[in-house]
Amino acid sequence: MSWAATVDSFLANDPKFASNRFTMILRGLAVATLLLFCTGSPLSGEWPLVWDFDGRSDTPVAAVAGAGGDLWVLSDSNVQGGSMSRGVLLRIASDSEIIWATDDPLLTAPAALAVRADGAAIAIGWLANAVQLTAFDADGAIAWSRSRSGLTNEFGFRGPTPAPSWDPEGNPAGGGAWRIPVGLGGDFAVLSFAPNGEPLPDIVWSPPAGEGGATSLLPRPGGSLLVAGIVENVSPPGWWIVALDAKGGVDWSRFEDGETQAGAFSGAFLLSADPVRVWADDETMCGNFSLRVWSLDAKSGAPLWASTWPTGGSPECESFTPESVTIAGGRILASGIAKVPASGASFDPTAVSIDAATGELQWARVFDGATTGLRTAIASPDGSALLASSLFPNPSPGPTPLWLASWDRDGAACAPPLELLPARIQSSFALPDEGLLLVGKVFSGVGGTADDLVLQRVDNPCAALFVDGFEAGDTLAWSASVP
Helix, strand or coil, X not given: CCHHHHHXXXXXXXXXXXXXXXXXXXXXXXXXXXXXXXXXXXXXXXXXXXXXXXXXXXXXXXXXXXXXXXXXXXXXXXXXXXXXXXXXXXXXXXXXXXXXXXXXXXXCCEEEEEECCCCCEXXXXXXXXXXXXXXXXXXXXXXXXXXXXXXXXXXXXXXXXXXXXXXXXXXXXXXXXXXXXXXXXXXXXXXXXXXXXXXXXXXXXXXXXXXXXXXXXEECHHHCEEEEEEEECCCCCEEEEEEECCCCCEEEEEEECCCCCCCECCCCEEXXXXXXXXXXXXXXXXXXXXXXXXXXXXXXXXXXXEEEECCCXXXXXXXXXXXXXXXXXXXXXXXXXXXXXXXXXXXXXXXXXXXXXXXCEEEEEECCCCCCEEEEEEECCCCCEEEEEEECCCCCCCCCCEEEEEECCCCCECCCCEEECCCEEEEEEECCCCEEEEEEEEECCHHHCCEEEEEEEEECCCCEEECCCHHHCCCCCCEEECC
């Protein structure tokens, strides 16, 4: 039986998919087996979309949703008969049409992605102490490739891969610049490239003590930058946040150590530029992990608040390893695997909501999938939490179960948990039309292929329509509200 037929049969006979009113949009299946080398012709289909490059493993490593509804997905793909993987960048329209798919044999370790407003993109890959960059035009053609060696890419537990960013004011000659946070000789550094690929001068900042490197950046008005990173070989280790002006001078800097005195195991990752909101993994006193979130004044760097979850101190050694963090609707939402006996979590997928204005914990919710959590991703259109959780197969070996759980801003469940097509989740996005798009990988086993890229679209369980008009103060009118 073909993969498409298998899925159709599965959906038709599984009551979970037939009866749930928050069901997936499963009107058809598009399986794209594309042998593309520069650009490809469009392929139309409906959700879910399963894509295979050349008969071997395809693993999504990064995804970015554009303002117009298109999705850019960077895949680490293997070619049949080849000894090295390569990066493949796909641009996918909101109706599941693959606009183009371009592969780059030079991008052998794809890791992160950034997209410009006009649809141009840059993908980076890390190899030992070097970074490889490939720039793509909006139509999918490779514009240029560059590499840079002599970098410090591995120190401590860094958390997410440091990602590039587009800075529209970052080039004194005009035209903007691509920016990449790196470590360089124990210093924070930002590599910059003009739109045509011309290297621009490095921006380097030396921590007052210890060694480390930059892991995150955000452009500020006028060509200035916020740069965050990790500092080690100092007691206590921690994170520096630096505000740099357009010439690379320091406006202010701020050190944060998490207040645990036990060590820092990730880079710092910026969520917003004004106020400056940052998150990181922190090691607890009993050697596990927690989520550290803090906020600084954008003009002075003065601390506004700092928050850690769980707070630690439990004899049972609480822990939470954040995997996905976002900010929306005045809330900071994080997902990961938690062990917090007080909340019932025992290495379970967990969603955490923190007030972005005060740092106060609003709630933490656990998805109990009867097996240990493998990977999570969170999305939020408005401060609600849409938690996608991949679980260890049960029985093993077998497909990787994928579930969606949802809670509104107040932490109330929006709907019963929904089982999706089996996949290991990579990322998820809240869409402008109240949908949710999930990016992951699935084992199809068709024709000898291994892991394939899978995209699933679901309705947002936390979107509610009120038709009585009372909440708008007008009993004769309609109004729509999202909790």
